[in-house]
Amino acid sequence: MRTTILSSVCLALATFATASAKSSYDGYKVYRVKTGINGKAVQSKLASFDFEQWNHDSTSHIDILIPPSQTAPFEALGLDYHVMHANLGDSIAAESATSTSNFKRQADNSTSWYDSYHPYADHIQYFDDLHAIFPNNSKKISSGKSYEGRDIYGLHLWGSGGPGKPAVLYHGTVHAREWISAPVVEYITYQLVTGYKSNDATVRTFLDSYDFFILPFVNPDGFVYSQTTQRLWRKNRQPGPNNSTCFGRDINRNWEFAWNATARGASSNPCSETYKGEAPSDTPENKGLDAFVRKLRDEQGIKLFIDWHSYGQDILSPYGYNETLYAPELGKWTKAANLVSSAIREATEDRTTFTFGPSGAALYATTGAAPDHVYSIGGAEFSYTIELRDTGDAGFVLPPEQIRPSVVEQWEGQKVLISLLDEVFFDGKGLA
Structure with a gap:
């Protein structure tokens, strides 16, 4: 449910409507950066970077996805961080491995x-x-x-x-x-x-x-x-209004009660x-x-x-x-x-x-x-x-x-x- 803060590179991914090939995350890294009392200073240092923030509440830390071209400059900032995914592409490949041959007609006796x-x-x-x-x-x-x-x-x-x-x-x-x-x-x-x-x-x-x-x-x-296309997609696949190039609505922000x-x-x-x-x-x-x-x-x-x-x-x-x-x-x-x-x-x-x-x-x-x-x-x-x-x-x-x-x-x-x-x-x- 965690929301994202998108900069230019990730915005291009998030709004891509009809991809001809599966989005690649090879070389992308995910970092957990400590914030705490230094949260504003951390955000200031990151202002010039293209990144996607995975977690919304950044009181103690922020989890951020950094493209390959910016991992070295990011690490040179000297922030307090540890690496969550050293290569997100590898993590996605491992996660996506499937095995479906054993479940059919065994739903009552196999986990x-x-x-x-x-x-x-x-x-x-x-x-x-x-x-x-x-x-x-x-x-x-x-x-x-x-x-x-x-x-x-x-x-x-x-x-x-x-x-x-x-x-x-x-x-x-x-x-x-x-x-x-x-x-x-x-x-x-x-x-x-x-x-x-x-x-x-x-x-x-x-x-x-x-x-x-x-x-x-x-x-x-x-x-x-x-x-099939973009592993980190969040919303539905409904076209945006008024010829917008962006796709998708957040179904969990679309309920009537307290909508606005x-x-x-x-x-x-x-x-x-x-x-x-x-x-x-x-x-x-x-x-x-x-x-x-x-x-x-x-x-x-x-x-x-x-x-x-x-x-x-x-x-x-x-x-x-x-x-x-x-x-x-x-x-x-x-x-x-x-x-x-x-x-x-x-x-x-x-x-x-x-x-x-x-x-x-x-x-x-x-x-x-x-x-x-x-x-x-x-x-x-x-x-x-x-x-x-x-x-x-x-x-x-x-x-x-x-x-x-x-x-x-x-x-x-x-x-x-x-x-x-x-x-x-x-x-x-x-x-x-």
């Missing part, structure tokens, strides 16, 4: 899917396979079509008594380059399906209590583009990575998602919503558009996030830590963002953005060996969170 990244068509097949092994308790769903006509597909899962219970709604791959979000959403789906089939008591309680609506690719056009609340939360510039569009829901992706949210609200209510992103290891609740406005539910959201973070830390050998808090205060301002909208308009009782791994040397280009630990730790966190949704824990008898 080999989570050892590598996969082409978009295989993701569709994987969800089809999960549906096929759980036909009486699942239904293929769609929130509509993307700008380029791809189906925003998903699965609806339920337990005993049939569908119609309060909804748990998961979104993935809102931002195209955040590849790790889809496997996380898929793994949770896999655990729900296989756990229910094997009579796992915890999973049966979940599916007997809630209907799960799971959409792994909210931005399929952008994801395909990130695989502050100038700092999104951009009106079609070339910006956080371009919010000309009006709320003027992307076909968001228009369909918004209708889907309102339908769930009216028909069965939304108990929990999570929008999965990367990177930074954060669990963020509303509000994003205002750093000082706190929702009445903030107390229970924060306590639940604390327990989720603890479960993840205890389940990982390296004690992976997720920070938590209201999005605007804990991280940075976001207007027209999904968690604010699904809480305020959709009536979700719990609403979060979860920023996945990492906080170290990978950033958006998370190596395949980190897929499995990422998905496993998120399932551990979700088991805790879903178990808390109806607990008296929050009603004044426990920690509330």
